[in-house]
Amino acid sequence: MEWYNIVIPIITLIVGAIAGFFVGVFYLRKQLERMQSDPEMLQRMAKQMGYNLNNNQMKRAQQMMKNQKMPRK
Secondary structure, X not given: OOOHHHHHHHHHHHHHHXXXXXXXXXXXXXXXXXXXXXXXXHHHHHHHOOOOOOHHHHHHHHHHHHHOOOOOO
C-alpha cells in the first residue's frame, strides 16, 4: 500500500507537465495568430525585446508571420 504514496504523485506530475505543455503551445499559437493582425501587439513585443521597429520593418515582420505556416495537429 505504501507504493501508492510514491507512484500517484509521480504520475500526477507527469500528466500535469504534459497537459501544461499542450496548453502552453495552444496559448502561444493563439498569441502569434493575434499578433499577425494586430500591429500594436507586435510593436509591444518588439519593444519588450529591446527593438524599435519602424513602419517598413513592421510590415516585413507581419508579412513574415503571415507567410509562416503553423503546423496543426
